Each structure stands twice: as C-alpha cells, then as structure tokens.
Amino acid sequence: MDFKTGLICLGCPKNIADLEALITKIDGLKIVPVEKTDFIILNTCGFLKSARDEVLENLLTFKNKKIILIGCMAGLFKISDFEKYPQIIAIVSSRYYSDIGKIFSRAVKGEKIYATGPEPIVFDDLGGKKLLTPKAFSYIKIAEGCNNHCSYCMIPFLKGRYRSRPMENIVSEIKTLVEADIKEIILVAQDCGYYGVDLYGKKSLTSLLKKIIKISGDFRVRILYVYPERIDEDLLSLIQKSKKICKYLDVPLQHGDAKILKAMNRPYDVSATLKKIEKIRKIVPEISLRTSIIVGFPGETKENFENLKKFVKEIKFDLLGAFEYSREPNTAAYSMKNQISSATKKARRNALMKIQQKISLMKNQALTGKTVRVLIENYDEKAGLYFGRSDHFAPEIDGRIMVTSLKKLKLNEFHNVKIIKGFEYDLLGKVI
Secondary structure, eight states: OOEEEEEEEOSOHHHHHHHHHHHTTSTTEEEOOGGGOSEEEEEEOOSSHHHHHHHHHHHHHTTTSEEEEEETTGGGOOTTHHHHOTTEEEEEOGGGGGGHHHHHHHHHTTOOEEEOOSOOSSOOOOOOOOOOSOTTEEEEEOEEOOSOOOTTOOHHHHHOSOEEOOHHHHHHHHHHHHHTTOOEEEEEOSOGGGTTHHHHSSOOHHHHHHHHTTSOSSOEEEEOOOOGGGOOHHHHHHHHHOSSEEEEEEOOOBOSOHHHHHHTTSOOOHHHHHHHHHHHHHHSTTOEEEEEEEESOTTOOHHHHHHHHHHHHHHOOSEEEEEEOOOOTTSGGGGOSSOOOHHHHHHHHHHHHHHHHHHHHHHHHTTTTOEEEEEEEEEETTTTEEEEEOTTOOTTTSOOEEEEOSSOOOTTEEEEEEEEEEOSSOEEEEEO
C-alpha cells in the first residue's frame, strides 16, 4: 500500500545523496507535495546557525504535520525535544539510517522514535537510490566526515572522522546511473582529495576516477571540494587527458591572508597556494576554478582583508562564493577574541563580490567565440531559449548557458554550442 509523504531536504548535495538512498528503504513510500500529506521527512543541515534556524523555521511552518527528522542536525536534538516540538514523531541520526524502513513504519503508526548515536566507524553504504535531482545529473557521495579540524567548522563534530566508501560500490552505482541515461556524475565529499586514505592507505581519488572513466557511455564526471594540498600532478594529468572528466575543480581556500589562514587551521603559506594554482592552470589550461571565501573571521583586520582582496585579484578565480563568518559552537573559533561585527562582515562580503563580479564578467566575455559542449537541461517556451551547462558550471551553485537553436533539441543530451556573449554569471550561445 502506498504511503504518501512529503520531503524537505536542506543543506548541501551530500544531504540529497543521503535522502535519495534512504527513501529507497521505505516500502510503499509515495512522494507528494508537503501540502498534500500529514507526514514529512525533514532532512536537516546543522553546519551553520542560519541552517539550524532554517530547520526550526520549518518545524514552525509545519507544526500541524507529523515530521520525521533526519540529517546533520538530528544528533543535536534531545529526547526531551519531543515535548517542545510535538510535531516531531521520529528523530534519526545517520547511525540508524540502515533501519529507516522499520523506524518509519513504527513512527507513522503512532510510536515516538528517538534513534541517535555516534557516527558509524566505517562508511554506512545504504546502496540504491531514487533520484531527486533533475535527470541530467546525480550526486555521488564518495566519503563521509572530515579529519581537517578547521577552527571554524562543525563538520568533524557533527559527522565524525573521514570514512571512504569502497570503490566497487561507487563504480557500481555510477554504472547503474549511466545505464539510466544520467549524463553528469558529481562526486561529493567534505574533502574529495582525501578519498581512500582510510581504506587503501593512500590518496585514491585518481585511482577511483580511472575506474569511473572506463565505464562505457556518454557521460561526464565532475569533482567538488578538493583542498589544494590534495591536488597532485597525477590527478591534474588525468583531468587533462580524459574527455569524461570536467575541466573544473572546486578548491575551498577560505582566505588569502597568512595570519587568518593560520587562525583557521588551514595551510597558510599563501605563496605555495599561488604556485599550486599556477601549476593547475599550466597542466589543465582550460580548467575552471571555483573557491569559497570566508570574510569577517575573528581578528580579521583591514590589512588582512586588503590582503584577501589582493589574493582574489591575483588569482582571478573563474567562480567564487563569499560567505560571512558564522560563529559556531563546538568549534575552536567560537571562543576567539576580536569577533567581527555583522555590519563589517556584510560590507566586506559585498566588497569582495564586487571584485569577483568584474573578474567573472571578464572571464565569461573571454569565452565569446569559443565552442563548448553543453548538456541541455531544460527549455523556456516563453523566452524561446534552452538552458544548459558546460564543464564551466556546476549545477545549483554556478551560472548556466542560455542557448538558441533553429531546430528542436532533445533535453538531457550534449550539443556543441558557440558562445556569443558573456555576462557576469551566465553565458549566451547558439547551437552549431
């Protein structure tokens, strides 16, 4: 018998991958809009205060529903929270994800379930997935947790130590997706470059990629979140040689001032980072580099911020996201002195994004006249435009390419597109 349930998934792509796997383990589950059912699975994010606030807002919004709460924030809830939030019928951390089918069945019958505990010691591979993303792409989680212990980050506290997923499981899942005509495979982890160290005794991302690109089919693979210290010549050479690997890397650098990087517990040799970026571009000339920057970290002076601006101007990232520092409990930075005011953080973020907008516009305009391979994802009948992405853009975080065509195009297929105009974030092109 079908059981109608609404889904709310907050946070990053790793949460989407988890939810896709979990819903396959619940027999008779039928996904419907949240307003058409009394039951909701709320997949939470606890990374930042703003994310935790969003969870509480959803609990308030859906106070007349029955909520099964999962995800990163589940472990922060106590059994006493059932009284505070009577709409919650189950609280389930990843330790008990393999039992989600039984837990769901008991909860919808009226039993309050509190199932939280320490993160699993090894990767808890749930297997199988029901896609929640558009058909064009799918997120593949290759690892869980993190060993970096950056001073601003709650991930080790929330998700535990780094745990790699076995290669054979990853490759098997990707084969199934490619057979289902998924065109873009996106590898995600908190730190993809550390993949395999716990399982195989060495960094194994390159070895994993070699197995993935041997899978037959017309698809591409994109890598998100690789810290610069993990990027070596073998990885870069493979990216350059393979037509199946996107010429794209998301390299979280967080800052460009040595003092602030040291306080963040990140590699703080800025000159070494500049050399690494130079090496990346030398080996893979067409690569698009994305990074994330945190402004307003405790103790960030005007001079530190000026160094950051200089750093961003010098590297000229193709894509950049700037975020205001969020003071998080259970992190070393929480108790640091010289916390920065919200107004200053906001002003610095705006200033940095203005710099990046000019760089992005210049980078996109430089693509004018070039031909790129674009995955066509949807069509806007009113505008008469197709929309898609090349290697240059990851879904949901980067821009897109607006495409004109004299003939009707099939969605979820690759087409060669000549770029005719570049904007700050998007591109305009025409099918050749």
